[in-house]
Amino acid sequence: MKIEIRDEENWKVAGEIELRGTEKDGSQAACCLEYNMDYAEEKTKYQQTRGAFAFSCLFDVDFAFKETKKWPSFLLDLFPQGAALKYVVDHYRIADQPENYWKIINTAKLSPPGNVRISLPEEEPPRKHPGFDREEVIEKGPDFLEYMVACGAPISGTTGAAGAAPKFLLREDFSGKFHGEGVLTDSLTKNCWLVKYPRGDRKEKINRDILKAEKPWLDIAELVGLKTYKSLDWDKDCLFVPRFDRVPLSGGIQYLGMESFYSLVDSTHFGSRFRHKTYTDALYLYSDSKEEDLVEYLLRDIMNIALANNDNHGRNQSVLKNKNKVFLSPVYDFAPMKFDPEGIVRNTRWSENEENFLDEAALLYQKNYEIDSSLIKHQLEELWHKFLKIDLKGYDFEHDLITKLQKEIQTLDQKISRFIGNHQ
Ligand SMILES: Nc1ncnc2c1ncn2[C@@H]1O[C@H](COP(=O)(O)OP(=O)(O)O)[C@@H](O)[C@H]1O
Ligand SMILES: [Mg+2]
Incomplete structure (x- = not known):
C-alpha cells in the first residue's frame, strides 16, 4: 500500500x-x-x-x-x-x-x-459539478452523500474524518458553493470545512442539543484563554467547523500535518483508554513547545470537567505539524458529551477517582517535565477567574444543560480553590 x-x-x-x-x-x-x-x-x-x-x-x-x-x-x-x-x-x-x-x-x-x-488510484479528473448550496448541504443531512452520488457529484474526500457523527469534509468556492474535499482545486477554494450533523437519531433532541452546544462550548474555550481556531457556525441542525489543518492563504491552501494522540502513543486498538500520563509523556517527547503545550493540555482537561466533555479520548486530541514544528492542535470536538444518550463516561483520567487530580498532575509535571506548579497555579487562576465571570445563560444552547453542569462546576471550584490555596 x-x-x-x-x-x-x-x-x-x-x-x-x-x-x-x-x-x-x-x-x-x-x-x-x-x-x-x-x-x-x-x-x-x-x-x-x-x-x-x-x-x-x-x-x-x-x-x-x-x-x-x-x-x-x-x-x-x-x-x-x-x-x-x-x-x-x-x-x-x-x-x-x-x-x-x-x-x-x-x-x-x-x-x-x-x-x-x-495513495489515490490514478483516476480521470473528477467530472465537473457546479457544487451545492449551503442550504442543500444543511438539508440533506446524513443523506447528503447518497444525494451527491445520485447527482453524479464526485465524492472523494467527503467522508474522510473519523468520529461517530455523520460528517463531510467540504470545500467552499468563492461563490459560496460546496464541493467534496479533493474535488475543488486549492486556488478555487475560499474555505475548508468539516460539516457535522447530529449523531444517533437526528430527531432525538439531546443529540441535536449536544452538537449545537459545540459552538458556545468552543466560544467559552476561547474566552477562558485556551487555544482555539475560528468560531463555528450552527445553522439549522448542522455544524460548520472551519478546518485548522487546511489554512486558506492568498493564492492557495496551506496543508498541516495532523496526528492523533492515539497514534502518538502507538495505540492500535480502536477505542483504547489511557491515563493522561501516557499522552503527556508523548507530548513531552514530540512537542516543540513542551511547556506551553503541556500546561494548555492540563487546562483543557480542567475545562473538559467543567463543561462535561467526557469524550476526551486520544482521537479528540491531536498535534499539528508544519515543516519545522510539532505542536498541540486547537481545541476540537468539545461538547457536553456526558449527557449523550449513549452514556459516555470520562475517557481519559489522571487517576482512578481523580479526587486530588490537580495535585497529582502538578506533581507529575514537576517531576517528569520540570514544569513548576507555580506556573500551573498562575495560569489556572487566570483561566478559572475568566470562567467564573462568564454568564452561561447568555449563550445559545439548551439551558437545562447549565443546571446539569452546576454540581460539577461547584466540586471543581472547591478543588481549584484548595489547590491554589496549597500553592500560595
Ligand atoms: N477544526 C478541525 N480541523 C481539522 N480537523 C478536525 C477539526 N475538528 C475535527 N477534526 C478531525 O475530524 C475528526 C472528527 O471530528 P470530531 O469533531 O471529533 O467528530 P465526532 O464528534 O464525530 O467525533 C477528528 O477526530 C479530527 O481528526
Ligand atoms: Mg471526535
Whole structure:
C-alpha cells in the first residue's frame, strides 16, 4: 500500500507499507514500511525529516527498512470510523471485523484530516459539478452523500474524518458553493470545512442539543484563554467547523500535518483508554513547545470537567505539524458529551477517582517535565477567574444543560480553590 504525504508543493508518494502478518490479525498484524529513496533523499538533503514531512512522529524520514510488530499506529488515523465506516460496510459489503481491517483501510482512498493519505488510484479528473448550496448541504443531512452520488457529484474526500457523527469534509468556492474535499482545486477554494450533523437519531433532541452546544462550548474555550481556531457556525441542525489543518492563504491552501494522540502513543486498538500520563509523556517527547503545550493540555482537561466533555479520548486530541514544528492542535470536538444518550463516561483520567487530580498532575509535571506548579497555579487562576465571570445563560444552547453542569462546576471550584490555596 503506497502512502502519500502532502508537502509544500504537492501530494507525493512518500513510501509504502506492507502486511507481513496475516489479515486475520486485523490491526495487530505485523507490517513493514519504508520511505521511498527519492523522497528520503529529498527530505534528508533539506533536513526536513520530521514534522509534517514524516508519516508520523514515530517514524522520522530515513532510508531504513522498518518492521513493526503490529500496524503502524498512524494507519488508524486513516481508518474509516463511525458514519464513514458504516458507509464502507454498506457500500463495499465488507463486515466490520478485524480480519477485514486491511481490506477496509484499502478502501480509504481519500484525503482525511492532516497531510498523510493512502495513495489515490490514478483516476480521470473528477467530472465537473457546479457544487451545492449551503442550504442543500444543511438539508440533506446524513443523506447528503447518497444525494451527491445520485447527482453524479464526485465524492472523494467527503467522508474522510473519523468520529461517530455523520460528517463531510467540504470545500467552499468563492461563490459560496460546496464541493467534496479533493474535488475543488486549492486556488478555487475560499474555505475548508468539516460539516457535522447530529449523531444517533437526528430527531432525538439531546443529540441535536449536544452538537449545537459545540459552538458556545468552543466560544467559552476561547474566552477562558485556551487555544482555539475560528468560531463555528450552527445553522439549522448542522455544524460548520472551519478546518485548522487546511489554512486558506492568498493564492492557495496551506496543508498541516495532523496526528492523533492515539497514534502518538502507538495505540492500535480502536477505542483504547489511557491515563493522561501516557499522552503527556508523548507530548513531552514530540512537542516543540513542551511547556506551553503541556500546561494548555492540563487546562483543557480542567475545562473538559467543567463543561462535561467526557469524550476526551486520544482521537479528540491531536498535534499539528508544519515543516519545522510539532505542536498541540486547537481545541476540537468539545461538547457536553456526558449527557449523550449513549452514556459516555470520562475517557481519559489522571487517576482512578481523580479526587486530588490537580495535585497529582502538578506533581507529575514537576517531576517528569520540570514544569513548576507555580506556573500551573498562575495560569489556572487566570483561566478559572475568566470562567467564573462568564454568564452561561447568555449563550445559545439548551439551558437545562447549565443546571446539569452546576454540581460539577461547584466540586471543581472547591478543588481549584484548595489547590491554589496549597500553592500560595
Ligand atoms: N477544526 C478541525 N480541523 C481539522 N480537523 C478536525 C477539526 N475538528 C475535527 N477534526 C478531525 O475530524 C475528526 C472528527 O471530528 P470530531 O469533531 O471529533 O467528530 P465526532 O464528534 O464525530 O467525533 C477528528 O477526530 C479530527 O481528526
Ligand atoms: Mg471526535
